[in-house]
Amino acid sequence: MEIVFATQNRGKFKEAKEKLERIGIKLLHYDKGYPEIQADNLVDVAIYGARYLSRKIDKPFFLEDAGLFIRSLNGFPGVYSAYVFKKIGCRGILRLMEAEEDRYAEFRSVIVYKEKGKKAKVFIGTCQGMISHEERGTKGFGFDPIFIPSGSDKTFGEMDVREKNRYSHRGKSIEMLAKYLRKKL
Amino acid sequence: MEIVFATQNRGKFKEAKEKLERIGIKLLHYDKGYPEIQADNLVDVAIYGARYLSRKIDKPFFLEDAGLFIRSLNGFPGVYSAYVFKKIGCRGILRLMEAEEDRYAEFRSVIVYKEKGKKAKVFIGTCQGMISHEERGTKGFGFDPIFIPSGSDKTFGEMDVREKNRYSHRGKSIEMLAKYLRKKL
Numbered sequence: 001m002e003i004v005f006a007t008q009n010r011g012k013f014k015e016a017k018e019k020l021e022r023i024g025i026k027l028l029h030y031d032k033g034y035p036e037i038q039a040d041n042l043v044d045v046a047i048y049g050a051r052y053l054s055r056k057i058d059k060p061f062f063l064e065d066a067g068l069f070i071r072s073l074n075g076f077p078g079v080y081s082a083y084v085f086k087k088i089g090c091r092g093i094l095r096l097m098e099a100e101e102d103r104y105a106e107f108r109s110v111i112v113y114k115e116k117g118k119k120a121k122v123f124i125g126t127c128q129g130m131i132s133h134e135e136r137g138t139k140g141f142g143f144d145p146i147f148i149p150s151g152s153d154k155t156f157g158e159m160d161v162r163e164k165n166r167y168s169h170r171g172k173s174i175e176m177l178a179k180y181l182r183k184k185l
Numbered sequence: 186m187e188i189v190f191a192t193q194n195r196g197k198f199k200e201a202k203e204k205l206e207r208i209g210i211k212l213l214h215y216d217k218g219y220p221e222i223q224a225d226n227l228v229d230v231a232i233y234g235a236r237y238l239s240r241k242i243d244k245p246f247f248l249e250d251a252g253l254f255i256r257s258l259n260g261f262p263g264v265y266s267a268y269v270f271k272k273i274g275c276r277g278i279l280r281l282m283e284a285e286e287d288r289y290a291e292f293r294s295v296i297v298y299k300e301k302g303k304k305a306k307v308f309i310g311t312c313q314g315m316i317s318h319e320e321r322g323t324k325g326f327g328f329d330p331i332f333i334p335s336g337s338d339k340t341f342g343e344m345d346v347r348e349k350n351r352y353s354h355r356g357k358s359i360e361m362l363a364k365y366l367r368k369k370l
Contacts, residue, residue, distance in 0.1 A: 035220070035222045035233065036222060036223040037220045037221060037222055037223065038220075038221040038222065038223055038230075038265070038268065040268065040271075045223075048220065073272060073273055073277070074271070074272045074273070075272060076269070076272035076273050076277075077272075078268075078272070079268075080223070080265050080268060080269075083223065083225065083264075083265060084261070084265075086225075086259070087258060087259045087260060087261035087262075087263070088258055088259070088261050088281060092258070092261075092281055095280055095281055095283070095284075096273060096277055096280055096281060098280070099280075
């Protein structure tokens with residue numbers, strides 16, 4: 001079975017490819033992008049993107065969108081995590097959190113999978129944790145150095161890929177997609 | 186001449202209506218919304234919206250998008266100003282700015298005007314100023330209480346509509362549109 005992953009992030013593609021090849025799926029790469037709308041939840045953004053892509057891609061395909069949702073900041077930076085990271089970085093988030101005792105946060109990853117003529121399937125992977133008091137580690141990307149997943153005392157920035165994948169939101173959503181596809185094979 | 190303003194903000198509609206009626210234009214209201222893409226500049230967002238609307242609206246129409254761009258925060262909150270305001274408010278911006286000596290910021294308003302079969306016209310109004318050290322005033326909306334336009338010592342939050350319009354980015358972009366339309370009448 002051949003499936004297309006629409007992403008402009010090479011790292012995400014490799015991660016998914018490795019997981020899906022294990023169950024006999026050949027993963028193809030679509031890297032031309034798609035419009036991401038402004039919405040305040042990831043599912044709407046991903047569904048809109050999938051609708052656009054269903055006119056461009058003939059094979060079954062999926063796309064993924066992720067964000068960091070901090071409880072004491074009303075879910076900020078949320079759907080705009082990549083943009084916020086680029087503008088104010090981990091340092092900006094730490095400043096916003098200086099006075100906050102509630103440091104709960106979660107990473108969410110949404111995958112929308114679409115086959116021609118069928119309704120889109122949505123898979124949501126979540127990783128609960130907390131915002132650290134300082135940046136730690138240089139691995140991963142984005143807000144990884146300030147996020148400590150529940151059950152660990154390391155930040156994502158201090159974990160290698162294999163360890164991070166055990167906890168990670170994206171690891172989980174891809175796992176859910178893989179389970180779904182395995183049933184169809 | 187009849188023109189449609191596509192906006193879901195009643196305040197913006199009234200403001201524009203009043204200005205454009207003075208030059209003999211009847212302003213109609215389209216309030217069904219349009220997709221706003223994630224991009225890091227207002228023009229791309231507005232152009233994309235206009236492309237969508239050109240399939241929905243037959244008459245000449247325009248839309249407007251605005252944002253606050255803070256220099257020391259790399260242009261944050263920028264195109265996502267409305268979202269950021271909802272999540273972290275003026276208080277969040279003041280926290281991010283605590284250690285910043287450079288308090289320069291500007292409000293920008295982009296109008297895209299479109300007539301059938303013609304290229305879109307873009308008008309950009311800017312208002313330069315600085316971020317105050319505390320919230321002042323309760324007028325206006327969004328980040329108005331922390332923005333002091335150059336040439337004043339009041340924040341937008343301390344000004345009534347008429348005074349604010351003398352300085353404001355949106356006042357300027359609508360003025361530019363009005364000038365353009367006056368030539369056509």
